[in-house]
Amino acid sequence: MAALILDGKRLAARLNEQTAAAAREWAEHTACRPGLGVVLVGDDPASVSYVTAKERACAAVGFHSGEHRLPASASQQEVLAVVRRLNDDPAIHGILVQLPLPKGIDEQTVVEAIDPGKDVDGFTPVNVGRMMIGQPCFLPCTPHGIIRLLIDSGIETAGRHAVVVGRSNIVGKPVAHLLMRKAPGGNATVTVCHTGTRGLAGFTRQADILVVAAGRPRTVTGEMIKPGAAVIDVGVNRVADASAPRGYRLVGDVDFDSACGVAGWITPVPGGVGPLTIAMLMRNTLEAAQRAAARDSRGGKG
Ligand code: GUN
Numbered sequence: 669m670a671a672l673i674l675d676g677k678r679l680a681a682r683l684n685e686q687t688a689a690a691a692r693e694w695a696e697h698t699a700c701r702p703g704l705g706v707v708l709v710g711d712d713p714a715s716v717s718y719v720t721a722k723e724r725a726c727a728a729v730g731f732h733s734g735e736h737r738l739p740a741s742a743s744q745q746e747v748l749a750v751v752r753r754l755n756d757d758p759a760i761h762g763i764l765v766q767l768p769l770p771k772g773i774d775e776q777t778v779v780e781a782i783d784p785g786k787d788v789d790g791f792t793p794v795n796v797g798r799m800m801i802g803q804p805c806f807l808p809c810t811p812h813g814i815i816r817l818l819i820d821s822g823i824e825t826a827g828r829h830a831v832v833v834g835r836s837n838i839v840g841k842p843v844a845h846l847l848m849r850k851a852p853g854g855n856a857t858v859t860v861c862h863t864g865t866r867g868l869a870g871f872t873r874q875a876d877i878l879v880v881a882a883g884r885p886r887t888v889t890g891e892m893i894k895p896g897a898a899v900i901d902v903g904v905n906r907v908a909d910a911s912a913p914r915g916y917r918l919v920g921d922v923d924f925d926s927a928c929g930v931a932g933w934i935t936p937v938p939g940g941v942g943p944l945t946i947a948m949l950m951r952n953t954l955e956a957a958q959r960a961a962a963r964d965s966r967g968g969k970g
Contacts, residue, residue, distance in 0.1 A: 670928050670929065671899070671927070671928045671929075671930075671931040671932055671933055671934040672932065672933045672934075673933075673934065673935075673936055674817055674821055674898075674900070674933050674934065674935045674936075674940060675936075675939065675940075676813070676817055676935055676936075676939060676940040676941055676942065676943050676944045677939040677940075677943045679816070679817060679820055679943075679944060679947075680813075680943035680944050680946065680947040681943075683816070683944075683947040683948075683950075683951065684725065684728060684729055684947050684950060687729050687947070687950045687951050687954055688728070688729040688730055690954060691729060691730050691731065691954055692730060694954070694957075694958060695730070698961060700957060700961055701730065701731065701732050701957075702731045702732070702761050702762070702953050702954050702956070702957035703731060703732040703733065703734070703757075703759045703760045703761050703762070703953075703957070704722070704726050704731055704732070704733045704734075704760070704761070704762045704763075704764060704788070704949075704953045705733075705734050705736065705754040705757065705760040705762070705763045705764070705786075706719055706722060706723060706733060706734065706735045706736065706764050706766070707736045707738070707747070707750055707751065707754070707763070707764065707765040707766065708735065708736070708737050708738070708766050709737075709738045709739075709740065709742055709747055709765075709766075709769050709770055709773065710738075710739065710740035710769075710770045711740065712768075713906075714904070714906070715766045715768075718766060719735065719766050721942075721946055722764065722946055722949060723735060725946045725947075725949070725950055726950070726953075729950050729954075731950070731953060731954075732759065734760065736750045736754070738750065740770045742770075742773075743773075744772070744773045744774060744777065744778070747765075747769070747773055747778055748777070748778060748781050751763065751765065751778060751781045751782055752781065754786070755781075755782070755783040755786060758960075760786065761786060761788075761953060761956040761957035761960050762786055762787075762788035762949075762952060762953035762956045762957075763782050763783070763786045763787065763788065764788060764789055764949065765778055765779065765782065765789075767838065779791045779792055780792060780793065785956065785959065785960065785963075786956055787806055788806055788809075788949060788952035788953050788956050789806070789808060789809060789949070789952075790805065790806040790807050790808035790809070790812075790842070790952070791808065791837070791838070795808075796837075796842070799842065799845065799846075800845060802849065802850075806952045806955070806956070807842075807846070807948070807952075808838065808839075808842045809944075809945045809946070809948035809949045809952065810838065810839050810843070810881075810902060810941060810944075810945045810948075811839060811842040811843035811845075811846050812846070812948045813941060813944025813945050813947065813948045814843055814846075814879060814900050814902070814941060814944070815843075815846050815847070815852075815853035815854070816853070816944065816948070817900070817935070817941070817944055818853050818877065818898065818900075819852055819853045821898075821933065823877065823898045823933060825847060825853055825854060825855060825856040825877060826854070826855035826856065827855065827856070827857070828856050828857070828876035828877055829856065829857050829858075829859065829874055829875055829876050829877070830844075830847040830848075830856040830857070830858045830859070830875065830876065830877040830878075830879065831858075831859045831860075831861060831871050831872055831874065831875035831877070831878050831879070832844045832847070832858065832859070832860045832861065832879045832881070833861045833862075833868070833872065833878070833879065833880045833881065833882050833887060833888065833921070834861075834862065834879075834880070834881035834882045834883065834902070835860055835862040836881060836883075839879075839881040839902050840860060840862070840881050841860075843879055843881070844858045844860045847877070847879075856876075856877060859871055859874075859875075868887075868892070869891070869892040872888055872892045872893065872894075873892060873893070873894050874894065875893075875894055875897055876894065876897055876898070877897065877898045877900070878893060878894075878897050878898070878899045878900065878931075879900045879902065880899070880900065880901050880902060880903060880920070880921040880922050881902035881903065881921070882903065882921045883903060883905075883921065884903070884905070884921055885903065885905045885907060885919050885920070885921060885923075886921075886922075886923045887903070887921045887922070888921060888922045888923065888927065889922075889923040889926050889927065890923065890925075890926030890927050890928075890929055890930045891926070891930075893927055893930045893931050894930075895930055895931075895932075896931070896932035897930075897931050897932060897933075898931070898932060898933040898934075899922055899927055899931040899933065899934045899935070900935050900940070900941060901920035901921055901922040901924075901934065901935050901936075901937055901940060901941070902920070902921065902941050903919070903920040903921030903922070903937065904918055904920065904937060904938070904942060905918065905919050905920070905921070906918060907919050918937055918938050919937060920935075920936075920937030920940070922934070922937075924936065924937070
């Protein structure tokens with residue numbers, strides 16, 4: 669039997685409607701409008717398209733967004749100056765620096781310059797640390813979207829074996845943490861595989877929930893999947909296709925056709941995890957704005 673498709677696009681549309689309604693209601697009481705500052709350095713086509721999608725989402729839920737584009741030749745000091753300006757801008761509640769940054773700019777230095785209260789990506793050490801110890805924080809958007817999709821689809825995680833392929837700071841490490849934490853969508857036993865793993869298929873075949881964030885097409889094929897497993901494909905890869913209007917098409921890290929005949933559930937690419945990342949970013953931005961307003965009403969004290 670073919671796997672059930674986990675429709676991230678539909679869930680994201682529902683979440684965005686809720687965020688838009690909450691923002692409207694909040695605006696009626698406060699006359700405040702959440703604002704997201706988006707920083708894009710260089711012109712990597714994938715990054716340009718992600719940033720465009722994030723700005724469109726802001727407009728759709730009624731947020732203000734400001735784009736700050738710098739050339740690939742920008743210095744680290746120039747990027748840091750933009751981040752500091754956004755930290756000080758009261759109309760901006762969330763800051764997103766699209767990663768990866770061009771060579772020559774230290775990503776960690778830039779991320780650490782973001783005010784943790786505006787870190788709607790959940791990438792700063794303060795938010796990562798708070799997540800690890802179960803304190804209120806901004807959760808990183810893609811991992812949070814994956815957990816939300818599992819919960820919403822009725823896929824049990826408690827007591828199940830979740831295998832994560834990939835150990836990035838953006839997806840692999842945080843999603844492994846969220847899957848194991850004592851909370852809805854968690855309580856799983858988690859294995860993390862990476863480029864140093866020997867015998868990847870031996871691990872992936874044990875997974876009740878398989879999250880693939882390896883950044884390489886066909887990292888997982890049908891014979892590497894346990895029958896009935898939930899497969900979450902985080903990859904977005906452009907592969908040349910002369911018959912496609914733009915000369916390429918998007919594929920995930922999982923070979924969709926062979927996986928579909930084995931898995932119980934699977935996310936498509938596009939239309940799976942990607943829209944949920946953006947929906948979670950909108951939620952974090954609203955929360956950042958509401959937290960800032962609450963701080964201001966207490967006289968600016970923490
Ligand atoms: N690059 C890939 N995914 C992300 C993300 O979620 N946030 C940012 N800022 N950059 C990314």
